[in-house]
Amino acid sequence: KQEVTQIPAALSVPEGENLVLNCSFTDSAIYNLQWFRQDPGKGLTSLLLIQSSQREQTSGRLNASLDKSSGRSTLYIAASQPGDSATYLCAVRPSNAGGTSYGKLTFGQGTILTVHP
Amino acid sequence: GAGVSQSPSNKVTEKGKDVELRCDPISGHTALYWYRQSLGQGLEFLIYFQGNSAPDKSGLPSDRFSAERTGGSVSTLTIQRTQQEDSAVYLCASSLRPDRGEAKNIQYFGAGTRLSVL
Numbered sequence: 001k002q003e004v005t006q007i008p009a010a011l012s013v014p015e016g017e018n019l020v021l022n023c024s025f026t027d028s029a030i031y032n033l034q035w036f037r038q039d040p041g042k043g044l045t046s047l048l049l050i051q052s053s054q055r056e057q058t059s060g061r062l063n064a065s066l067d068k069s070s071g072r073s074t075l076y077i078a079a080s081q082p083g084d085s086a087t088y089l090c091a092v093r094p095s096n097a098g099g100t101s102y103g104k105l106t107f108g109q110g111t112i113l114t115v116h117p
Numbered sequence: 118g119a120g121v122s123q124s125p126s127n128k129v130t131e132k133g134k135d136v137e138l139r140c141d142p143i144s145g146h147t148a149l150y151w152y153r154q155s156l157g158q159g160l161e162f163l164i165y166f167q168g169n170s171a172p173d174k175s176g177l178p179s180d181r182f183s184a185e186r187t188g189g190s191v192s193t194l195t196i197q198r199t200q201q202e203d204s205a206v207y208l209c210a211s212s213l214r215p216d217r218g219e220a221k222n223i224q225y226f227g228a229g230t231r232l233s234v235l
Contacts, residue, residue, distance in 0.1 A: 105150075
């Protein structure tokens with residue numbers, strides 16, 4: 001059974017810092033990995049999606065890397081801002097033996113990020 | 118619509134009552150997913166619909182939970198004889214067919230229905 005772990009559980013940093021959020025997964029047979037952010041009382045917003053064949057994806061100040069063989073992904077946030085404060089969730093989609101994906105995502109517990117001015 | 122819409126946004130019910138939660142996916146999305154987010158449990162998968170295929174119900178926690186998707190669009194999650202442990206935020210997501218192309222894998226989430234069972 002796939003298990004996804006996110007470290008740290010919570011992080012508080014001053015504005016302007018670069019930071020790294022970590023995600024690890026136990027089963028490397030994944031189709032892709034997604035990073036989401038969740039604001040209080042709201043749904044999830046997809047930030048980055050990395051296919052299993054890719055090593056990294058970038059969007060603005062965000063960079064996500066994937067090392068499938070070691071079961072790890074990192075989300076790098078550059079020059080953090082108070083508006084980045086949210087819960088960040090990592091999720092993996094499994095692949096079956098044929099290489100096509102099942103629909104369901106397995107989520108980590110999330111990292112609660114607070115960026116203070 | 119522009120995004121995934123869920124209703125109601127909040128639902129308070131008494132233990133033992135049945136509840137129905139509704140999800141309107143993004144127009145044109147063939148895949149629809151239900152997840153549950155509980156305190157201390159994180160986000161867990163419940164059920165997945167893809168087109169006319171049989172749904173993947175492997176995440177439903179008990180036979181009190183069921184879901185249907187009519188006409189390949191709107192979905193209803195039904196919880197019968199609700200229990201206090203059913204209290205959670207129920208999230209719905211949709212995507213284009215997930216096995217074709219990178220961009221079509223992205224799941225778009227609704228704001229969720231917060232269910233409180235008293």
